[in-house]
Amino acid sequence: MTSTLPTRSLRTGTALTELGFGAAQLGNLFRETTDEEARDAVTAAWDGGLRYFDTAPHYGLGLSEQRLGRALAARPRDRLALSSKVGRLLVESPGTADRLDDDGFVVPAATRRVWDFSRDGILRSVEQSLARLGTDWLDIAYLHDPDDHWESASTTGIDALVELREQGVVGAIGAGMNQSAMLAEFVRRTDVDVVMVAGRFTLLDGAALGGLLPAAQERGVGVVAAAVYNSGLLSSEQVDPNAHFDYGSAPAEVIERAQRIADVCRAHGVSLPAAAVQYPLRHPAVVSVVTGMRTAAHVRSTLERYRADIPEALWEELDAAGLAPDPAMAATQR
Template structure:
């Protein structure tokens, strides 16, 4: 993809495709934690496009297919070659009429007319990709990730990756990889399999840069792109002033983590930078990172996220965070 004057800067994957440095995470289009509307979803995607975003990430898991369907409709008028679409495999959606009168119990406010079944078999992945393409209204995925294969290494690293390689060879998917909330297994995917890109959620942030110890160095060595997600760590880094009641990694934040977030926010304030802006730009300092993906529910949210990405951040901020031991500078780590 060649950036246009209205497109945010891009970084290349090793297969030649490129993603914008800021990506649209579409979990909230699947009614994550609360309901949203088709109209609000359309407006959020439109605002993201207006802001220069061209990378959109979704999954069947998000709202039992609702996120994919809404995203597909919202992008219908956008030339397909102008955007990069990623979705995920591993959670197959199976009809569940016996639970259709209930709401989903996995964080999404949608009827439980289908249920998720872990499936990293060849048939399961082929079916999952086919159904995702149908919901999205497209003929290909630019990136396909194995979704949270934490308890399924044996099947995910064999038939899972093998099937994605087959689909990549056929041109049905572009780049392939895995997306997880941990860095250790992602590192093993990079070490042992033919992945092009991985998505690491919550493990490469201002509060938890642990992926610097294993995943990032190997990804840089192998030429594997890294997409950083959940850079706000579930909310603790999402506001200028730290909310002590905010979540950290989907749960109650430990006092020591809150105190560190407050100290980071104070450093940001001294340099005239908002904490959320620093949270978004921090992972992009590493050469292996190709994009930061954040969730966006509304047009205002999309516009504010672009503003955070574009905010000017002085080098002195990163130097102080590193010197005080609050957050290592990924640029120095990558260059060393």
């Protein structure tokens, strides 16, 4: 029987493996992925001990949810954690079905995304996600990128998720964003159990250390760290000066800092991507690191990074050099 990776639990009791499977690429993010590749990636993740899988309607206009649901159909539902997102409702769009989606996914635009954080929108979104995933409940439902929708997301959006949590349709509720400031407000002002922060708690971007993580630690809210490679700059042992950072071209000073971090890693016999994966897990508020995985090979390489032996001296040197503050130390000094 396959042994699972170590888990960390939310205050609701939901257990997440420390490494989670990000399924955006199963929705043909930037390029096509075959059904076979998607199935093999999920199989490799399961065989490697991953039990937390994250998706969203936004990913491939429902394709990611459909593929993930099919790939997990034969797995015991009570032995895995499944999260999806709400706020971008998918509605039929026959007038655009003859063209491709224009939001980064190589899929027909037979449906379109509509921002909707109303009670009805949330309920419909969850109902549709459950159908695509072939499950009766979500372990986590996140408000998806509510940056421009604070008022509705923090009221009707959260209230609807609380209602679903009380009904047992959703196990835990939260928000997922590419910023940390508003997530900290969700933690302080609403009844969220978990937040997903993308790209703002990494070796190169410690924004979440300043407000979100202390607030989450104080209130017992779990944090899932995503986009730990910062759009690719931290994904290779050798830093590529042409790699992207934060969804755009990397500034020269950021490239230089990444190269210095890579040099420190190399001196300790550690790869830069391995340090990127393990770095957020040093903070006690973090319950999982979710990375995007397209193929079985991606899964296996990510597992190697997660399992790599990293000496404490590496984190100490990065902290002392001012290259990346040690999250473990930051958590004790708040």
